[in-house]
């Protein structure tokens with residue numbers, strides 16, 4: 648096994664990106680909207696920062712994403728953030744965990 652595989656190089660790039668986007672929002676190169684950042688699974692084991700709404704960028708376009716401290720303006724990101732907050736509230740109605748269990 649080579650000591651520096653492509654996977655390790657990618658992991659280093661991704662680790663740096665995760666630090667860059669920690670506590671940051673992001674805009675996509677060429678766009679004006681500021682997106683919330685979420686990590687998404689990319690190439691199996693790696694988790695990379697990406698717009699929460701998944702618009703415009705796939706993992707392969709990590710370089711198109713720029714960190715910013717500007718507030719989120721993307722409507723879809725804002726809506727998703729709101730949905731997450733709602734989902735985090737304790738639910739009074741429990742859904743069956745395994746609806747298809749035989």
Ligand SMILES: [Zn+2]
Pocket residue numbers: 681682683698699700701702721722723724
């Ligand atoms: Zn967005």
